[in-house]
Amino acid sequence: MKDYRFDREYMECVSDILEHPVFNRLDEFTQHAGSSRRDHCIQVSYLAYTICKKRGLDYVSAARAGLLHDLFLYDWKDVYRRFGGLYHGFDHPKAALENAEKYFELNEKERNIILRHMFPLTLIPPRYAEGLVINYADERCCAAEVFSVMRAKMQDRYRRLAVKAQSARG
Numbered sequence: 001m002k003d004y005r006f007d008r009e010y011m012e013c014v015s016d017i018l019e020h021p022v023f024n025r026l027d028e029f030t031q032h033a034g035s036s037r038r039d040h041c042i043q044v045s046y047l048a049y050t051i052c053k054k055r056g057l058d059y060v061s062a063a064r065a066g067l068l069h070d071l072f073l074y075d076w077k078d079v080y081r082r083f084g085g086l087y088h089g090f091d092h093p094k095a096a097l098e099n100a101e102k103y104f105e106l107n108e109k110e111r112n113i114i115l116r117h118m119f120p121l122t123l124i125p126p127r128y129a130e131g132l133v134i135n136y137a138d139e140r141c142c143a144a145e146v147f148s149v150m151r152a153k154m155q156d157r158y159r160r161l162a163v164k165a166q167s168a169r170g
Ligand SMILES: [Fe+2]
Pocket: 069, 070, 092, 093, 117, 118
C-alpha cells in the first residue's frame, strides 16, 4: 500500500482528524503489541478508503469512520483483565462513537460504521456496504499487526539461538 501522507485526495478527506489532538492521543495506546492505536486506525482507514474508491462506494465516509472506529481513550488490556474480552468487544465501539460525536461532525453512515465495526461479535451487522469494508479492513490490519509481531519475535529467537550455537562451537 502506498504512503497515505502522499495521497492528496485522501489527506483532503481526513486532515482535520489527523491533526486533532484527541485523535493523536491514540498514539499513547498500544493496539496489537508493536503498533499504536493511532497507526492501526490510519491503516484501517486508508485500506478501506482504497477499496471503497475502487468499488465506487462512499470513500470519504469510509476514510473518516476508519480513523474514528477505535477512538476509545483507555488501555483495552485493563478492561480485558477486569471484565473479559467479550465485554471489551461489545463496549469499545460505543465508547469510540461517543468520543467521535463529541469531537467531530459525523453523518449517519459514519455513526453506523463505528458502532457496528465489531460485527459479527456484536451480532447486528453494519447497515452500509462501507461498514462491511471497514470490518474487513480492521480484521486484515489486526492479522497483519499480530503476524508482524510474531515474525519479529521468531526472528529474535532464531538470532539468539544462532549466537548461542556459535559461542558453543567456540
Ligand atoms: Fe475495534
